[in-house]
Structures are given as structure tokens and as C-alpha cells.
Amino acid sequence: MSARKLAAGLGACAVLLAAAGCGGSAPSGAAGVAAGRDEGPVKIGALHPVSGANAVDGQQMRRGARMAVEAINAAGGIRSLGGRKVELETGDTQGKAEVGQSEAQRLISAGAVGLVGTYQSAVSTNVAVVAERNRVPFVMDVTASDAIFSHGYRYAFRVQPGSAAIAGAAARYLKEVSERAGKPVRKVAFLHEQTDFGSGAAEAFTAAAERLGIEVGPDISYDALTVSDLTAQITQVKASGADVLAVAGYYRDSLLAAKAVAAVKPALNAIWGVSNGAYDQPKFVTDGGAAAERIFSTNYHFDAQSPQTRALRADYQRRYGAPMRTGAVLAYDAVQVIARGVERAGTTDAEKVRDAIASSKVEPLTVGTGPISFAPNGDNRDALPVLMQVQGGGVKQVYPPEKAESQPNYSVTWRS
Amino acid sequence: MSDIGTKAQSPPTPAVRRRLPGGATASVLKRAAVTGGLVAAAIAVALIKSGSGLVVWQSVVTGLLMGGLYGLIAMGLTLIFGVLDIVNFAHGALLAIAMFIAFGVVQGTGLHPYLTLLVAVPALFLIGAAVHRGLLGGTGGASLENQLLITLGLSLLLENGLLMFFGAEPKNVALPGDFQFSLFGAVVPGARLYAFLGAVLIGAALYWMLRRTRFGTAIRAVAANRPGAELVGVNVRRVHTLTFAIGTACAGAAAVLAAPLVTVTPTLGEQFNITAFVVVVLGGMGNVAGALAGGLLIGLVEQLTTIYMGGQSSLLGVFAVFLVVLFLRPQGLFGRRA
Numbered sequence: 001m002s003a004r005k006l007a008a009g010l011g012a013c014a015v016l017l018a019a020a021g022c023g024g025s026a027p028s029g030a031a032g033v034a035a036g037r038d039e040g041p042v043k044i045g046a047l048h049p050v051s052g053a054n055a056v057d058g059q060q061m062r063r064g065a066r067m068a069v070e071a072i073n074a075a076g077g078i079r080s081l082g083g084r085k086v087e088l089e090t091g092d093t094q095g096k097a098e099v100g101q102s103e104a105q106r107l108i109s110a111g112a113v114g115l116v117g118t119y120q121s122a123v124s125t126n127v128a129v130v131a132e133r134n135r136v137p138f139v140m141d142v143t144a145s146d147a148i149f150s151h152g153y154r155y156a157f158r159v160q161p162g163s164a165a166i167a168g169a170a171a172r173y174l175k176e177v178s179e180r181a182g183k184p185v186r187k188v189a190f191l192h193e194q195t196d197f198g199s200g201a202a203e204a205f206t207a208a209a210e211r212l213g214i215e216v217g218p219d220i221s222y223d224a225l226t227v228s229d230l231t232a233q234i235t236q237v238k239a240s241g242a243d244v245l246a247v248a249g250y251y252r253d254s255l256l257a258a259k260a261v262a263a264v265k266p267a268l269n270a271i272w273g274v275s276n277g278a279y280d281q282p283k284f285v286t287d288g289g290a291a292a293e294r295i296f297s298t299n300y301h302f303d304a305q306s307p308q309t310r311a312l313r314a315d316y317q318r319r320y321g322a323p324m325r326t327g328a329v330l331a332y333d334a335v336q337v338i339a340r341g342v343e344r345a346g347t348t349d350a351e352k353v354r355d356a357i358a359s360s361k362v363e364p365l366t367v368g369t370g371p372i373s374f375a376p377n378g379d380n381r382d383a384l385p386v387l388m389q390v391q392g393g394g395v396k397q398v399y400p401p402e403k404a405e406s407q408p409n410y411s412v413t414w415r416s
Numbered sequence: 417m418s419d420i421g422t423k424a425q426s427p428p429t430p431a432v433r434r435r436l437p438g439g440a441t442a443s444v445l446k447r448a449a450v451t452g453g454l455v456a457a458a459i460a461v462a463l464i465k466s467g468s469g470l471v472v473w474q475s476v477v478t479g480l481l482m483g484g485l486y487g488l489i490a491m492g493l494t495l496i497f498g499v500l501d502i503v504n505f506a507h508g509a510l511l512a513i514a515m516f517i518a519f520g521v522v523q524g525t526g527l528h529p530y531l532t533l534l535v536a537v538p539a540l541f542l543i544g545a546a547v548h549r550g551l552l553g554g555t556g557g558a559s560l561e562n563q564l565l566i567t568l569g570l571s572l573l574l575e576n577g578l579l580m581f582f583g584a585e586p587k588n589v590a591l592p593g594d595f596q597f598s599l600f601g602a603v604v605p606g607a608r609l610y611a612f613l614g615a616v617l618i619g620a621a622l623y624w625m626l627r628r629t630r631f632g633t634a635i636r637a638v639a640a641n642r643p644g645a646e647l648v649g650v651n652v653r654r655v656h657t658l659t660f661a662i663g664t665a666c667a668g669a670a671a672v673l674a675a676p677l678v679t680v681t682p683t684l685g686e687q688f689n690i691t692a693f694v695v696v697v698l699g700g701m702g703n704v705a706g707a708l709a710g711g712l713l714i715g716l717v718e719q720l721t722t723i724y725m726g727g728q729s730s731l732l733g734v735f736a737v738f739l740v741v742l743f744l745r746p747q748g749l750f751g752r753r754a
Binding site: 051052053054055056220222223225226227228229231232233235236238239251252255256263264283286287289 | 466468470471474475478479481482579583584585586588590596602603605608677678679681683686687690691719722723730731
């Protein structure tokens with residue numbers, strides 16, 4: 001009897017875990033389009049995970065979006081509409097795809113002329129479907145997956161560089177930085193979490209690196225949900241003779257990897273984050289301590305050189321008592337894109353706003369090679385991933401040279 | 417079926433004597449030898465597969481160190497299961513609570529992390545007693561659905577409470593003066609070694625308590641034959657509450673020892689819950705020494721799985737072993753047939 005009880009319990013446990021990991025995507029029925037009201041404030045919908053495991057980032061991003069709206073209103077609102085104010089309608093996706101979908105529907109019904117969001121690729125995938133069906137522009141702030149842009153959607157846009165762009169830049173920067181340092185990279189071991197995010201980054205990086213003549217292997221993956229030690233995996237890296245370790249993971253596991261490297265001390269020249277969830281966070285610098293120093297990270301980033309970005313981040317720090325993360329700056333940019341679209345369209349008609357967004361150029365507060373402008377598939381053609389490095393207890397932009405705050409230091413702390 | 421958890425039909429006294437927790441009889445030794453042989457074979461295969469002695473050796477060392485911690489977490493669970501017949505899904509969430517207590521105390525007072533044992537263990541003992549008195553008192557041996565709903569509900573409540581009070585931002589408990597050394601080439605971090613030694617020590621203390629103290633005898637009597645124990649004047653309700661509290665206090669001790677090794681988040685318990693349940697079944701339900709042995713085995717299997725099948729979840733290997741053991745020895749490796 002007891003064994004049966006336990007087995008049933010374990011089953012329930014597994015089901016719960018599985019349910020937490022994935023969300024269904026049932027398309028909802030009739031779409032009540034109510035976008036584009038002619039009076040009152042112009043509404044922009046913001047969808048972020050403000051509760052659940054990613055609540056920290058979700059809250060940051062909602063605040064970023066709100067600050068953009070405040071800035072637009074302070075500058076006189078939408079001038080082409082006689083100074084009509086902008087209003088942020090917020091929705092909580094809870095990090096779940098199906099919740100994001102219903103929240104998107106709600107915000108559109110409430111009259112949003114455009115949506116920004118959502119932080120998780122799976123949620124954005126669902127929201128993009130709703131936006132497409134209702135013909136409302138959806139400007140993604142943080143969404144790494146490139147698959148969304150393979151459907152030929154007309155209303156989906158994205159501000160951040162996609163995962164393939166980041167992985168490609170990571171390989172290119174690695175080759176260039178290592179050659180400049182006189183220690184050209186030979187072999188990269190790739191450690192990544194095993195879902196779409198980590199495996200996708202590893203695959204894209206491997207393809208790009210091999211084109212540049214860099215050998216990639218071994219490819220080591222782990223389960224980010226359950227892993228609590230990566231020492232054995234790093235020992236494998238040590239035994240492989242790789243001279244660089246690339247890591248694509250979430251915060252907790254990437255921190256574990258950094259600590260395991262500090263313990264095992266493999267013969268590496270660099271640790272190289274690719275779309276890494278930890279290595280460009282101020283919190284990682286404190287949590288990792290000595291183990292964090294000199295770790296590189298290729299990712300999207302706020303523009304540390306831009307005075308406007310600096311002012312915005314200082315304002316955020318003052319108001320909320322925490323450093324403003326890149327996700328929040330991207331949300332700020334995404335709201336700007338929609339507001340500029342409305343401004344240029346001179347109407348809240350969603351179709352015209354969509355066309356205006358597709359052809360507009362908006363100066364970003366995140367790093368780019370120029371103003372935000374969209375390729376025909378909706379992806380930001382001027383997004384630029386940057387290389388960052390933990391230096392002297394802070395995260396610095398180090399490459400490409402025109403975006404660098406400091407020189408890359410291609411070495412590790414435990415080897416001279 | 418279990419060492420201390422069976423409602424035995426036979427007379428209590430000889431039954432209790434025969435069902436000592438983890439009693440080191442010849443047959444247990446034989447099973448341990450068989451298990452050891454299989455583990456040795458698994459290590460040999462890993463050696464062939466990876467081609468690097470260092471990688472396998474590090475895996476074995478890491479696996480055993482992790483395993484000690486798994487065993488410690490499972491000890492409380494197995495005690496609760498063996499005596500009270502309660503499948504406690506809130507164990508992981510209680511572990512998370514204890515970690516946040518440790519984190520809070522270290523932050524607030526600057527105390528050495530291990531000294532927070534003095535706060536976390538008594539606190540968890542009291543929480544355990546309160547939970548049992550308030551929520552579970554009436555469910556001992558009651559329907560599975562009730563226990564499941566209560567403990568799962570409690571776990572959700574605790575996790576979300578932590579999320580509300582502490583936020584989702586991951587926390588770290590740093591160990592001052594952390595060190596590491598090399599054991600024949602394998603890295604042994606000091607914090608992991610302490611956690612392992614702590615697990616062995618606490619396991620030994622529990623074992624001693626069950627075997628040598630009056631209270632331990634009462635626990636085993638209640639587990640073996642509740643009406644019988646009642647007849648000879650044991651306060652069954654009190655024994656139940658105290659057992660639940662002790663089991664929960666074990667989670668408190670495990671949490672403090674594990675805190676420097678992990679990133680503390682409200683949902684951290686989930687990470688250990690499933691593993692702990694597998695360990696309980698493997699070790700024999702209600703068998704404290706078995707929990708430690710099962711923990712070591714699972715730690716090893718988890719690490720070796722990553723060598724065998726790089727890309728897969730290490731839980732795959734854990735569940736493979738789990739299913740094989742359930743099939744061949746449904747009472748667990750170290751449990752006995754009812």
C-alpha cells in the first residue's frame with residue numbers, strides 16, 4: 001500500500017513539474033478587434049512576467065515601458081494627434097504562454113494600438129499569433145528565438161538581436177579578440193542547458209565558429225532545473241584540452257559553472273558567455289566574487305556610452321533602488337517604436353501604425369549599429385550584440401572597439 | 417515492507433527487534449555487496465566510455481559528496497513516511513524556508529552560515545510540529561488524496577509566501593574561508609565535504625536515537641504496532657507530532673549545510689523533492705541508514721549518467737535505476753519484505 005502511495009505521489013510530482021515547464025497554445029476563437037479609438041489616451045499594451053520565477057525581470061521591463069510612456073507624455077504626447085497622451089495598459093503573462101495569449105487578447109480588446117513584450121520566447125510565439133489575427137503590431141523587446149520570424153508574420157517586430165545573431169557575433173568576437181591578444185582560439189568546449197535556448201545557442205555558435213575555422217567540442221549539456229553541481233562537467237572540459245569554454249545557461253546554473261571552473265582550474269584562456277543569463281548581470285559580479293572576474297559575455301546590452309541611456313538608468317536607480325537591466329531598456333525602446341509609429345501615422349488605425357513602424361527609424365538606448373529599423377521579416381536590422389567582461393568588480397563593454405568602455409583582457413585569473 | 421513503517425500484525429516486541437532501522441544483518445551486508453559490485457561495474461563502463469580516469473574519478477567524488485546531501489534531505493522524509501505513513505510533498509518547500517532563514521540570519525547578524533543551524537533547526541522543528549498539529553494531525557493513514565492535497569497545497573503556499581516576502585531575486589549564502597583540496601586529482605570543495613560529513617553525523621545521531629533512546633523505542637513501537645503501543649501507554653499523538661517535527665528539523669539541517677552550495681530561490685525545493693523521494697524508496701521506506709546509502713547511490717548514478725549520456729537529464733539514469741530496483745525489490749534496496 002505504501003509503495004503504491006509513493007508511486008502515485010511521485011507521478012503527481014512529475015506531472016506538476018512537467019506542467020510548470022510547458023504551456024499549451026490553444027488558439028482562442030473570435031477576435032474582438034477594438035484597436036484605434038479616436039479619443040482619450042493612446043493605449044500601448046505591455047505584457048511581461050511580473051509574477052512567477054522571472055518576476056524580477058518582468059517587473060524591471062514593465063517599469064522600463066512605463067518610463068518610456070512618461071517620457072513621451074512629458075515631451076508633449078503624440079503631436080500629430082494634437083498632443084494626445086499615451087497610456088500603458090499592463091498585463092501579467094506569469095511566464096506562461098497561454099496566459100500571455102489571453103492577456104494579449106484582453107489588452108487588444110481594451111484598445112491597445114500596439115503590444116510590447118514578453119521576455120520569454122514561448123510566450124512571444126503565442127502573443128505573435130494573437131497580434132497577427134487582430135492585425136495589431138507586436139514589438140518584441142526581449143525574445144531570443146528566431147523561429148517566430150519564419151512564419152512570415154506582418155505584425156511582428158523585434159528590437160533585440162536574435163539568438164543566431166548573438167551566437168554568430170560571439171564566434172566572430174572570440175576569433176578577433178583572441179587573435180589580438182596573441183592567443184588565437186583553437187578549440188572551444190561548449191557547456192549549455194539542454195532546452196531550446198541553450199541547445200539553440202550552442203548549435204548556432206558551432207556553425208559560426210566552424211566557418212571561422214574554430215573547432216568546437218566537446219558539447220556538454222545539463223538540466224538547468226535539477227543541476228546542483230557542474231564540477232564533473234568542467235573536469236570533462238579540462239580533460240578535453242579546449243582553450244576556451246563557452247557557456248549558454250540561465251542565472252543559477254551559469255553561476256554554478258563559474259564556481260566549478262574556479263575550483264577545477266582547467267587550462268583555459270577565456271570563459272565566453274553566449275546569450276548567457278548571468279555573466280552580464282551586476283548581481284553575478286557580487287555572487288561570483290573572484291570566480292566571476294574576467295568572464296566574457298556576448299549578449300544584447302544597454303548602450304553604456306549613450307548619455308541618454310545613462311540618464312535613464314540613473315533615474316531608474318533613484319526611483320526603484322536597483323540597477324536597470326538591459327531587458328528594461330529594451331522595453332523602453334519597444335514602447336518608443338510604437339509611439340513613433342503612431343506619431344508618423346498620424347492616426348491610431350492599427351494598419352497604418354503597422355506600416356509606419358515598418359518604415360520608421362528610432363534612436364535606441366540599447367546598443368545598435370544605427371537607429372532601430374526593421375528588415376522585411378520584422379527583425380531589427382541594426383541590433384548589435386556586444387562583448388562584455390567582468391573587470392574590477394563591474395561589467396564593462398569591451399568589444400567591438402567603437403562600443404568599448406574598456407579593453408578586453410583575454411586571460412583568466414587562475415593562470416598567468 | 418519497511419523497517420519502522422509497517423503496521424505489523426505480529427506481536428510488537430519481537431517484531432520491533434527484528435525491524436531495527438538499517439539493522440546490519442548478514443542479508444543487508446550481502447545486498448550492500450551486490451550493490452557495491454554493480455556500482456563498481458558501472459564505474460568501469462564509465463571509464464571505458466569517457467577514456468579519462470580523471471573525469472570518472474571526479475564524477476565519483478562529486479557523486480558521493482552530492483549523495484550525502486541527498487541522503488540527509490531524504491532522512492527526514494523517510495522518518496516521516498515510515499512512522500506516520502505521510503507522503504510529505506512540502507518537504508522541499510520546508511527546505512527552502514530553512515535556507516531563507518539561514519540567509520536572513522547571515523544577512524542580519526553576520527553569523528557564520530553553519531552557526532545558523534542553531535536557529536534553523538529549532539525553527540523547522542517548531543514549524544514541523546505546528547504543521548503536523550494544525551494540518552496533518554488527522555490524516556495519519558488517511559486517504560492518499562487528502563495528504564497529497566494538503567502537503568502539495570502547503571508547498572505551494574510556502575513557496576509563494578517566500579516569493580512574496582523575499583522576491584524572486586536569487587540569493588547567495590557565502591561561506592567565509594571556503595577552501596578546496598585535491599583528492600588524487602579530484603577537486604573537493606570544503607563546503608561540500610562539510611555537508612557530506614554533516615549528513616553522516618546527523619544520520620548516525622538519528623540512528624542512535626531510534627536504537628538507543630526511550631523515545632526512539634517509542635517511535636519504533638508506534639510505527640510497528642500503533643494499537644499495541646497505545647495499550648502500553650505510549651502517547652501516540654505526541655510521538656507522531658515529534659516525529660514529524662524531527663523529520664522537518666532534518667530538512668532544516670540539510671538546508672543550512674546545502675545553502676553555501678546552491679543559489680537560494682523560493683522554488684529551490686522542487687530541485688530536491690523528486691530526488692529525495694526516489695532516495696526514500698531506494699533506501700527502504702522508513703530506513704534512515706538506507707536513506708543515506710540510497711542518497712550516495714543516487715548521487716553516483718546522477719554523475720555517471722552525465723558520462724554515459726552527455727545530453728540527457730541526469731534524472732533519466734536516476735529513474736532507470738529506480739524502476740529496476742522497484743521491479744526487483746519493491747521494498748527498496750535496504751528495506752524488508754512485510
